[in-house]
Amino acid sequence: MEAFSTHTGIVATLNRSNVDTDQIIPKQFLKSIKRTGYGPNAFFDWRYTEDGSPDGDFELNAPRFAGRSILAVRNNFGCGSSREHAVWALLQDGYRVIVAPWKEINGERVPGFADIFRNNATRNGLLTVELSEKEVEHIFTEVTRNQGQTATVDLPSQQMTLLGPDPVVFEFDIDKGSKERLLEGLDDIALTLRHEADITRFESEHDPMMTVRR
Amino acid sequence: MGKTLFQKIWERHVVRELSDGSSLLYIDRHLVHEVTSPQAFEGLRLSGRNIRRPELTFATMDHNVPTTEDRMNIEDPVSRAQVEALRRNCEEFGVTLFDLEDSRQGIVHMIGPELGLTLPGTTIVCGDSHTSTHGAFGALAFGIGTSEVEHVLVTQSLGQRKPLTYKVEFSGRPGPGVFSKDFALKLIGTIGTAGGTGHVLEYGGEAIAALSMEARMSICNMSIEAGARAGMIAPDDTTYAYIASKDRPYAPAGEQLEKAIAFWKTLPSDDDATFDRALTIDAGRIAPQVTWGNNPGMVVDIDQPIPAPDQTAFYSRADVENALAYMGLAPGTFLTDVTVDVVFIGSCTNGRIEDLRLAAKVLKGRKKADHVQLLVVPGSQRVREQAEAEGLHDIFRAAGGEWRYAGCSMCLGMNPDQLKPRQRCASTSNRNFEGRQGKGGRTHLVSPQMAAAAAVEGKFVDIRKWLDR
Ligand code: SF4
Numbered sequence: 131m132e133a134f135s136t137h138t139g140i141v142a143t144l145n146r147s148n149v150d151t152d153q154i155i156p157k158q159f160l161k162s163i164k165r166t167g168y169g170p171n172a173f174f175d176w177r178y179t180e181d182g183s184p185d186g187d188f189e190l191n192a193p194r195f196a197g198r199s200i201l202a203v204r205n206n207f208g209c210g211s212s213r214e215h216a217v218w219a220l221l222q223d224g225y226r227v228i229v230a231p232w233k234e235i236n237g238e239r240v241p242g243f244a245d246i247f248r249n250n251a252t253r254n255g256l257l258t259v260e261l262s263e264k265e266v267e268h269i270f271t272e273v274t275r276n277q278g279q280t281a282t283v284d285l286p287s288q289q290m291t292l293l294g295p296d297p298v299v300f301e302f303d304i305d306k307g308s309k310e311r312l313l314e315g316l317d318d319i320a321l322t323l324r325h326e327a328d329i330t331r332f333e334s335e336h337d338p339m340m341t342v343r344r
Numbered sequence: 345m346g347k348t349l350f351q352k353i354w355e356r357h358v359v360r361e362l363s364d365g366s367s368l369l370y371i372d373r374h375l376v377h378e379v380t381s382p383q384a385f386e387g388l389r390l391s392g393r394n395i396r397r398p399e400l401t402f403a404t405m406d407h408n409v410p411t412t413e414d415r416m417n418i419e420d421p422v423s424r425a426q427v428e429a430l431r432r433n434c435e436e437f438g439v440t441l442f443d444l445e446d447s448r449q450g451i452v453h454m455i456g457p458e459l460g461l462t463l464p465g466t467t468i469v470c471g472d473s474h475t476s477t478h479g480a481f482g483a484l485a486f487g488i489g490t491s492e493v494e495h496v497l498v499t500q501s502l503g504q505r506k507p508l509t510y511k512v513e514f515s516g517r518p519g520p521g522v523f524s525k526d527f528a529l530k531l532i533g534t535i536g537t538a539g540g541t542g543h544v545l546e547y548g549g550e551a552i553a554a555l556s557m558e559a560r561m562s563i564c565n566m567s568i569e570a571g572a573r574a575g576m577i578a579p580d581d582t583t584y585a586y587i588a589s590k591d592r593p594y595a596p597a598g599e600q601l602e603k604a605i606a607f608w609k610t611l612p613s614d615d616d617a618t619f620d621r622a623l624t625i626d627a628g629r630i631a632p633q634v635t636w637g638n639n640p641g642m643v644v645d646i647d648q649p650i651p652a653p654d655q656t657a658f659y660s661r662a663d664v665e666n667a668l669a670y671m672g673l674a675p676g677t678f679l680t681d682v683t684v685d686v687v688f689i690g691s692c693t694n695g696r697i698e699d700l701r702l703a704a705k706v707l708k709g710r711k712k713a714d715h716v717q718l719l720v721v722p723g724s725q726r727v728r729e730q731a732e733a734e735g736l737h738d739i740f741r742a743a744g745g746e747w748r749y750a751g752c753s754m755c756l757g758m759n760p761d762q763l764k765p766r767q768r769c770a771s772t773s774n775r776n777f778e779g780r781q782g783k784g785g786r787t788h789l790v791s792p793q794m795a796a797a798a799a800v801e802g803k804f805v806d807i808r809k810w811l812d813r
Contacts, residue, residue: 145662146662146663146666147659147660147663148537148538148638148639148641148659148663150639150775150777152756152775152777152778152779152780153777153778153779156779156783157756157757157758157780158758160379160380160407160758161379161408161420161422161423161425161426161758162422162426163382163383163386163425163426163429164383164386165383165386175778175779175783204660204663205538206537206538206541206571209537209538209571209639210473210568210569210775210777211472211473211775212380212471212472212473212487212488212489213379213380213489214380214383214471214489214490214491215490217489233538235535235536235538235539235657235658236535238539238621240536240538240539240541240571241538241541241542244538244541244571245507245541245542245571245573246473246487246488246489246573249488249489249492250489250490250491250492253489253491253492254491305364305365305366305505306364306365307362307364307365307366307503307505310364318491318495318503319391319393319494319495319498319499322368322495322498322499322501322503323498323499325359325360325368326499328359328360328368329359329368329370329396329499329500329501332359332360332370333370333500336356336357336370338370338371338372338373338397338400338466
């Protein structure tokens with residue numbers, strides 16, 4: 131996978147919460163047995179009209195978002211189906227960073243991204259940045275106000291900076307494992323295979339079947 | 345301090361701790377289907393790696409398969425290519441495949457339990473979010489992405505951060521006409537579609553203990569719709585009886601089963617175990633549920649109106665307005681006044697024999713409304729066989745319904761079973777996302793009985809009123 135260290139690009143906004151992976155890449159594109167070719171079909175049902183032309187009502191089709199690579203959305207992005215195709219589609223459509231707010235509901239902190247989506251993103255070099263609702267609101271406001279609003283997302287320092295005359299810096303959290311993996315673009319399987327002796331030892335003591343084949 | 349069911353299984357499967365604070369977890373069962381696996385097998389070829397434990401890996405085809413008589417002939421060339429790729433991959437890498445003509449074929453989450461692959465205390469993964477279904481047996485089961493599928497194929501293990509635990513207790517007994525599907529929808533309506541994110545849910549309480557395995561699977565199935573990757577229920581006599589019953593070729597039997605049961609009895613959460621979160625829902629106060637929007641948390645009691653945009657707990661005005669515009673509905677409407685065009689009974693949520701029996705009970709001696717298309721799709725070939733042995737298919741046909749072969753079918757319409765734009769469907773599946781059942785289609789999630797009643801009436805019904813008749 132491609133490593134992620136720091137990235138600067140135009141920020142686009144999508145004012146929807148609970149964007150599920152069925153929306154990010156609809157079912158008809160899951161029939162492919164390849165890992166490529168998903169980019170033009172990201173958000174397909176929202177993005178195109180019946181005749182296949184871009185739908186002017188869809189926010190991300192706005193000309194001012196041309197060339198965007200950072201996407202700010204609302205809470206619980208990537209929920210639903212585990213399809214990794216959603217992450218492939220976003221990357222291949224030019225996104226490197228997705229920003230979503232965590233949310234407080236009934237006194238509990240609800241994460242900005244769905245679990246499986248986040249795992250899939252990390253394993254492919256797509257960075258998920260979680261900020262507070264207030265911070266994401268701020269991004270929405272600035273993006274609405276400023277044509278071509280850009281930002282720099284710096285993983286080593288865990289900072290996202292909205293660029294401009296008065297730059298605004300947001301700090302974000304990320305777990306150590308995901309950070310290392312993204313920074314180095316590591317092959318997970320190769321990493322785990324370093325522990326192969328442990329797996330073999332574990333297997334010698336563990337009966338995964340608990341069964342007899344009849 | 346005591347341990348939870350989750351902790352006990354987790355600890356038994358840690359191969360080693362990793363330097364980043366996550367754990368390398370051993371995987372006992374890896375289930376595979378045609379949609380999320382081809383890129384993983386391709387990865388193996390590209391890297392020259394092999395499957396570590398092919399005998400712990402089981403595959404079937406379910407998403408793309410037609411459910412009509414001539415289902416062996418997949419007309420769509422792209423679907424066919426995907427199914428053929430799975431055949432080739434299983435052949436080449438030595439994976440057991442339950443292929444289309446196999447009497448054990450079915451939706452991946454149906455056949456695991458049926459064949460005895462799903463057992464208490466095991467870890468189960470599949471490149472499919474509804475892997476949470478298997479948690480009904482007291483297994484730790486969760487969905488993974490395709491990169492993780494490849495990882496498990498090669499290493500039979502997976503690096504995971506330890507999730508938090510969430511105890512969801514259903515106290516009391518549900519009233520007539522209320523089923524585990526309603527429990528699941530009520531829970532999601534209560535905590536929201538992200539309320540369980542980062543957590544493993546453990547369901548318990550009197551109302552859960554009273555459920556059959558089929559009903560337990562329905563509720564664990566929808567854990568993912570509450571944001572949780574896994575849902576679990578402690579194994580008990582109901583679980584053991586299910587495993588011991590019928591022909592479950594991969595389950596232990598005889599002396600081995602007795603030994604296994606002795607072990608399984610140690611799994612339930614200890615009395616003094618603590619959870620990171622807990623919630624109790626009074627099952628006696630749950631009404632039949634029906635969704636009105638574009639995610640499963642947009643749900644109401646059948647006798648309540650669709651809420652106004654500023655009356656929902658979790659959704660912004662824009663969210664609700666978008667959803668209602670898509671669904672062609674207005675706030676204040678009662679769903680009992682809303683007509684349906686299609687009724688879909690099936691999926692890994694409600695495609696089991698008990699679901700079909702419940703639907704048949706409602707449909708017996710009745711006819712579907714003329715304008716309604718009624719589709720009954722058993723979740724597996726075994727369920728289909730059993731239903732036919734019980735004569736349920738005759739009831740469905742006499743009611744004007746179509747009796748199909750096993751597959752995911754209209755749950756997501758990767759095969760030809762799809763809604764047309766603006767068609768409204770009462771569906772027993774698990775996701776009412778935009779376009780899920782077909783582009784522009786409008787999905788309302790309900791229980792099997794509610795779906796069957798909607799087929800007869802041509803609009804949504806409060807099933808409780810029917811039961812009084
Ligand atoms: S029935 Fe629906 S939810 Fe279940 S595995 Fe198939 S597509 Fe997924």
